[in-house]
Amino acid sequence: MTWLITGGAGYIGSHVAHAMADAGERVVVLDDLSTGIRERLPESIPLVKGSTLDRELLDRTIAEHSVTGVVHLAAKKQVPQSVAEPLLYYRENVHGLEVLLSAVIDAGLQHFVFSSSAAVYGMPDVDLVTEDTPCAPINPYGETKLAGEWLVRATGKAHGLATTCLRYFNVAGAAQPELADVGIFNLVPMVFEKLDQGLAPLIFGDDYPTPDGTCIRDYIHVQDIASAHLAAARRLAAGATGDLTVNIGRGEGVSVTEMVGRIRTITGHEAVEPKVEGRRPGDPARVVASAERIRSELGWSAQYGVDEMISSAWAGWRARHDA
Numbered sequence: 188m189t190w191l192i193t194g195g196a197g198y199i200g201s202h203v204a205h206a207m208a209d210a211g212e213r214v215v216v217l218d219d220l221s222t223g224i225r226e227r228l229p230e231s232i233p234l235v236k237g238s239t240l241d242r243e244l245l246d247r248t249i250a251e252h253s254v255t256g257v258v259h260l261a262a263k264k265q266v267p268q269s270v271a272e273p274l275l276y277y278r279e280n281v282h283g284l285e286v287l288l289s290a291v292i293d294a295g296l297q298h299f300v301f302s303s304s305a306a307v308y309g310m311p312d313v314d315l316v317t318e319d320t321p322c323a324p325i326n327p328y329g330e331t332k333l334a335g336e337w338l339v340r341a342t343g344k345a346h347g348l349a350t351t352c353l354r355y356f357n358v359a360g361a362a363q364p365e366l367a368d369v370g371i372f373n374l375v376p377m378v379f380e381k382l383d384q385g386l387a388p389l390i391f392g393d394d395y396p397t398p399d400g401t402c403i404r405d406y407i408h409v410q411d412i413a414s415a416h417l418a419a420a421r422r423l424a425a426g427a428t429g430d431l432t433v434n435i436g437r438g439e440g441v442s443v444t445e446m447v448g449r450i451r452t453i454t455g456h457e458a459v460e461p462k463v464e465g466r467r468p469g470d471p472a473r474v475v476a477s478a479e480r481i482r483s484e485l486g487w488s489a490q491y492g493v494d495e496m497i498s499s500a501w502a503g504w505r506a507r508h509d510a
Contacts, residue, residue, distance in 0.1 A: 195217065298348075310323070412435055
């Protein structure tokens, strides 16, 4: 098989591309390089520069590279931006997916992996979020991911396309320093930035109904995310039919206070005390995945812990900021 990986030069996408290629899968990447970086990919992985909105390019890429399956990661993914620019997010994330699926069906492909997000759940009021927890996204980004799942499943049912939707939780870490996340939108790089500036890391709210009063999240290493995509693709290639939706998480919660403490220790900034500010709107107290279904369906489980996420992300941060 040859897998087309959309968004494969991005932070998560490049890890997926490396994992699949290293496992012996043939891959080709489509990326518009708006946030992706060409240097994340080895020369052995072909890169087609362009968008999923470009139907002619999709048709040509599928034909020229003899693509037989798709792993779709290309998407806009910043929550605040989605609130400010919902039309952009629906165009890129939903219409782009519709164009891609049309090309997939017309080419007669039978395997499709869709990268979704825990954002589809919104603010779940449960100890463990299962795949059957009601979806109630609270921002346009989450809405587009849920709409994407609907579109993928409906297309699969109508056209005999075997599909898998992967809902992943809080991603961190890097397989190699050069593959690290360059954005400063999530907790780990936000704390890194403050520590580098000699400022106190910020904790938003310490009055939640949790043991230490701060939010609890399920952090997952990006290498585990990549291996889950590989497992999903191989399940489809082995002949799985129908649709499957699974969480990608460790099933373990870590509070913001604990996470910041671990970051301070690993980076050697124990003396810098965090600063507590007021809650941010829309932050649920606890979001932790149930990882039972992915274990039973894909034989997959997370291999990396929080300290490995932090240390590998810090190595990537230092490589960029010390250069």
